[in-house]
Amino acid sequence: MIRASTPEEAYEILEEQSIDLVIIFKRVADIDVATFGHRVKSEFPKLSIIMLAYHERELNK
Secondary structure, eight states: OOOOSSHHHHHHHHHHSOOSEEEEOSOBTTBOHHHHHHHHHHHSTTSEEEEOOSSGGGTOO
16 A cells, blocks of 8 residues: 555656555545546546545535
């Protein structure tokens, strides 16, 4: 398991290592779960992503 605290750190890890699954479970810096998940998916389309939100409005973006 690898943890990233910022979006930049997460992108760096994804570019440098072989990752099979990303679990997003809280806001990453100032980016909500859905926005960050969509950005990761657009840059890494084959990557599996699980997004855990605290409220439904976080996913309605």
